[in-house]
Amino acid sequence: MQFKISKELLEQIEQLIHQKNDQELAVLLNDLHHADIAEIFDELDIDEATYIFRILDSEITAEILPELEDDIREKILQGLSAKEIAEELDELDTDDAADIIAELSQSKKEEVISELEDVEHAKDIVDLLRYSEATAGGLMGKEMVKVNENWNVLTCVKEMRMQAEHVTRVHSIYVVDDENRLKGRLSLKDLLTTSTKTPISEVYIKKVDYVNVDTPNTEVARVMQKYDLEAIPVVDEMGRLVGRVTIDDIVDVIKEEADKDYQMAAGITQDVEAGDSVFEMIKARLPWLLIGMAIEIVASFVLKGNESAFDKYKTLIIFVPLLSATAGNIGVQASAIVVQGLANGSLKEFSSNYFKKELFVAMLSGTVISVFLLIFHSVVYQQYHVGIAISISMIVVILFAAMLGTLVPLFLHKNKIDPAIATGPFITTTNDVFGIMIYFAIARLILGF
Amino acid sequence: MQFKISKELLEQIEQLIHQKNDQELAVLLNDLHHADIAEIFDELDIDEATYIFRILDSEITAEILPELEDDIREKILQGLSAKEIAEELDELDTDDAADIIAELSQSKKEEVISELEDVEHAKDIVDLLRYSEATAGGLMGKEMVKVNENWNVLTCVKEMRMQAEHVTRVHSIYVVDDENRLKGRLSLKDLLTTSTKTPISEVYIKKVDYVNVDTPNTEVARVMQKYDLEAIPVVDEMGRLVGRVTIDDIVDVIKEEADKDYQMAAGITQDVEAGDSVFEMIKARLPWLLIGMAIEIVASFVLKGNESAFDKYKTLIIFVPLLSATAGNIGVQASAIVVQGLANGSLKEFSSNYFKKELFVAMLSGTVISVFLLIFHSVVYQQYHVGIAISISMIVVILFAAMLGTLVPLFLHKNKIDPAIATGPFITTTNDVFGIMIYFAIARLILGF
The missing domain is CATH 1.10.357.20 (SLC41 divalent cation transporters, integral membrane domain)
Structure with missing residues (x-):
């Protein structure tokens, strides 16, 4: 599979929009990856993009939002009510949702938060909003699988099945004590190969890499790169597990850092792209x-x-x-x-x-x-x-x-x-x-x- | 945990080497991550590094090898016999092992391959050697978990437990047909949340991103970044699953590309570092x-x-x-x-x-x-x-x-x-x-x- 935007596809979509042929549009687009649809949005004018946005499922549109260019996302969000935005955010991981809320005006921000349906999710998002963007706290998400060191593997697997429902990708299973302090980790491999009767305290790995909420994002990138990590837990000042940073966010940090250095060398003070005004x-x-x-x-x-x-x-x-x-x-x-x-x-x-x-x-x-x-x-x-x-x-x-x-x-x-x-x-x-x-x-x- | 090389630590290590105090050296170093030991190696002279290399477990030294700077690795390998090198490579993932073998002279290469103990492993490594470095084939490893579409979840879990023994990190479970052609994937999450009686053909996801063995590595990077993938399967000309590329290798590709562009802009034709001659x-x-x-x-x-x-x-x-x-x-x-x-x-x-x-x-x-x-x-x-x-x-x-x-x-x-x-x-x-x-x-x- 290799998706490439073609002129024909764009023309076909524009035509369907003008014909208001929602059904065929939905069939055409539902088959595509949300990252591909985001790429199409970048090529359409804002009215066309908003039109498509409204006819697609909120499950898909939610995933599209974080992939869009900043200015296009801003314009699309302007066309949506607080309730509509909240519906999108309910579908998103906490880190992506927090990033999008952070871009809203103060008044709209509060409105949107009050419209969020899932209270736990809303709490997590609000919590994430207080960290500065360029730190581990600003990068982290709340979705992770964690287990208590006092459980045994059986309880653990049951709990995990429940937790995993809310987590798109399970990277590592973090082990905490009763105070939620990070104690170690369980690898998925261990879980696949260990008998269910073993107590957690006997199988978990006590050596675990972590960063603090205020660790700069470039330092998080350095650590994850050096130790080849795909996710790293984030702890607060008291050592309590508060989130995790995943490698896909770090890839973005590395790209941005490199781009910034390159632009600096070329005498460009801020991030500009070929498409900017x-x-x-x-x-x-x-x-x-x-x-x-x-x-x-x-x-x-x-x-x-x-x-x-x-x-x-x-x-x-x-x-x-x-x-x-x-x-x-x-x-x-x-x-x-x-x-x-x-x-x-x-x-x-x-x-x-x-x-x-x-x-x-x-x-x-x-x-x-x-x-x-x-x-x-x-x-x-x-x-x-x-x-x-x-x-x-x-x-x-x-x-x-x-x-x-x-x-x-x-x-x-x-x-x-x-x-x-x-x-x-x-x-x-x-x-x-x-x-x-x-x-x-x-x-x-x-x-x- | 934040490891920082200090002058004191280096002096302590050098002193222990001169005293030939192998026991204390082993205690001191076994506590460190292999990436940290590699960092220490970069600071020591080659005799000191080789000395330490010989007293550490081959499990640890094998992991250190891929992390070293090219010139230091070359010198250390020169000091080892073909049998010793083969012992290191037996511990490594196929992609890392193939990268190291590719750096050896033609005669030593053959000697080392003939000394590899695990025949399957040796076959995989030899297979990887024929792909050019800048393609998906050159980046991929052979370690992955794959299941047949005709199995049911129970057989699948049993098989996977066996396969997982050889795989450090399980990213995705790939589904193939009897001809080893890639058909789709199973997510670990599905596995955690699906009953063991379901047939594989009913649960696997038919939409799967993949690249070909000859896809350029920058294109692999673009695809994995765009779709936020942590691993991507690699297929040959006939659609047969031959390996997988993981995100940590892609992070290196992205870094190298960015560094290369930056150096090009600065008028530097090849990769040089502050430590070069x-x-x-x-x-x-x-x-x-x-x-x-x-x-x-x-x-x-x-x-x-x-x-x-x-x-x-x-x-x-x-x-x-x-x-x-x-x-x-x-x-x-x-x-x-x-x-x-x-x-x-x-x-x-x-x-x-x-x-x-x-x-x-x-x-x-x-x-x-x-x-x-x-x-x-x-x-x-x-x-x-x-x-x-x-x-x-x-x-x-x-x-x-x-x-x-x-x-x-x-x-x-x-x-x-x-x-x-x-x-x-x-x-x-x-x-x-x-x-x-x-x-x-x-x-x-x-x-x-």
């Missing part, structure tokens, strides 16, 4: 362009201050773009390796060994580039002393760029600022300014202008 | 620096060709870095959005609507920047016609950069080349050359030099 695009991009411009105006003053060289050493000027680009490239390379090292834990703070290695790499690369450049300049322009001045400044500028590229992300990280900023336009333009400054200072020293 | 760093970085240099030499010729402007319009020259940086920044922004759009499927090919939007964004940003620049130039240098020339060229250069930034990744994607290259140094330096060309051409048209 012109205004959103400009809001995410123009600030960096303006910052870059402001910094490059400093570079223009540096060049202005060296105007005297324009007449005497024209080849000095024509290599400025080459110098800027090389400094920028080596600076970004250096930063990117540090940023990834900080992210995967292979680099924790300033290490003089690593710093020396980076400078050595820069030195070698710089030497290769400078020798090429010296030969090129000598052959083409024959002004040997100018060529030597350019080559020497080039090495120094490259070393400086590598140094800045290594130290800036480490400095940002130490000061709790996202080090990924260091691979963006801010650092390349700053490198430009310093590079041009150093270049002319050294050339002036050698050539005297 | 100077030689590896240079091999990954110098090629891009040299390509950038070669392209910027073209820029130097363009500047050389406009030397006549150096005397008459000095302010034209001093804004070249600003022009380059702005063109580069907007080009990278445009490319990054396209690259991410292609990756997440929101952009599939050239779309004139998207292209128009991007040009509109560039036009607006360009206008803001140009107006700022015109005011700045007028106030500081008072040469109004030069200021106007600079501003007009700036808009054109920005539009051009946005166009190139949008079209190049789409072109690369269409020609099956990784579009992420378009956010790297190649494109920024190319943008530089064209930018400087356009800038001087327009300035010459307006100012005439």
Whole structure:
């Protein structure tokens, strides 16, 4: 099975909507996975999407909601009453339901909560609402299978059958004491292979990975990845089991983190997508362009201050773009390796060994580039002393760029600022300014202008 | 539980190794998770790591192997005989075992395979070796629970108990026909909640997501992410169930893809880490620096060709870095959005609507920047016609950069080349050359030099 949206399918759906042929629409769509229907919604206009939304079962539409793009979900929810939204949320897992409620306005939020039918479910959702989004508490759901350490396997299986009715996927069975404190876990495999008479306290595994409600989501992702976990229990300040985070939510966290770093490197301040509006695009991009411009105006003053060289050493000027680009490239390379090292834990703070290695790499690369450049300049322009001045400044500028590229992300990280900023336009333009400054200072020293 | 490597722990371990105090070492390490021991190995020198490796149980060491950095694993395996390696692999899941065997030399590979004790296991591993690494076949493992559609739940449970002994985690129970063709799946939840007398054919779910052995791993990742799957069955050309891919392997694929895109954007050709050698760093970085240099030499010729402007319009020259940086920044922004759009499927090919939007964004940003620049130039240098020339060229250069930034990744994607290259140094330096060309051409048209 491989679902692909085709133009034909979209046209067929649009036609059925215009004909108000609800029956055939339902037949057509009920056969699809909710993630596929969400993909179709992203392609339809909002009236068409809302129309379909109303004719589908709330079991299906509930699952569609979390899969939609934020702006489309917002518009669809605006068209629904509090009661209708509550009906959708009654079908959803607590974590997805809480995420959707969190997007509503304060007044609508309260209305929707009061309309929720299942009181236990409503309590769980309200409980989840108080955790900040970027923590384990914000990611976790309440659906899990837990058993008391004082039970035996038989009671346990009975209880589990009941609990499992409300849990879509059983990952692990958590064992708690009478105070609901997490004590350990039972694997499903153990359950399949152990006799039903064994007491729980004899079979459960006392070693269990867990996180706290306020553990940052990136840390939850790191732990789950490192230990290859598919679900991890979440405990509160007193060690009580309050929820679980599943790997599918963590996959989203990993994707988002990676996307954010990539966008940061590309000079985009906030999450934008190809489908976003012109205004959103400009809001995410123009600030960096303006910052870059402001910094490059400093570079223009540096060049202005060296105007005297324009007449005497024209080849000095024509290599400025080459110098800027090389400094920028080596600076970004250096930063990117540090940023990834900080992210995967292979680099924790300033290490003089690593710093020396980076400078050595820069030195070698710089030497290769400078020798090429010296030969090129000598052959083409024959002004040997100018060529030597350019080559020497080039090495120094490259070393400086590598140094800045290594130290800036480490400095940002130490000061709790996202080090990924260091691979963006801010650092390349700053490198430009310093590079041009150093270049002319050294050339002036050698050539005297 | 939160494990953190401390200097004290490392020193303690090193001391115990030097004292050859195997007993205490075993006590200390047996308490740790294998992923934590792997982290310790990465910090020790190779003799120390090999020493510890020999005193730990093969049950633990087998699990450590897949977690190690490639170079450390290679060195440890070099110190082991074929028989010793085979003992480790007998403990591992088929997919991990196959990955490790694939790294060995051809002769050692055969030796190790002949030493494997479990014949079924050996057959499975050999079977996995023939799939290419970047496909579902290369990712999949053979460990899974499968049942025949003709059985009833009772037979099924008995069979499953036996099969589950060899399977660390039971994700789903796959249903096959007599020819081993995938027919559907049984959820564990169904199993927990269904009476044992029901025939399988009545309870299994006929809708099942699957991939083919040759589906690219990024596509497997996309499907598993979209449908929130924790495992997906893999079928061969004839629809026969041959393995399953689990989400933890997919998390690695997603991470690697994201890292690769990020490194590509930073001008790093192959996967390098902070811990890699100077030689590896240079091999990954110098090629891009040299390509950038070669392209910027073209820029130097363009500047050389406009030397006549150096005397008459000095302010034209001093804004070249600003022009380059702005063109580069907007080009990278445009490319990054396209690259991410292609990756997440929101952009599939050239779309004139998207292209128009991007040009509109560039036009607006360009206008803001140009107006700022015109005011700045007028106030500081008072040469109004030069200021106007600079501003007009700036808009054109920005539009051009946005166009190139949008079209190049789409072109690369269409020609099956990784579009992420378009956010790297190649494109920024190319943008530089064209930018400087356009800038001087327009300035010459307006100012005439």
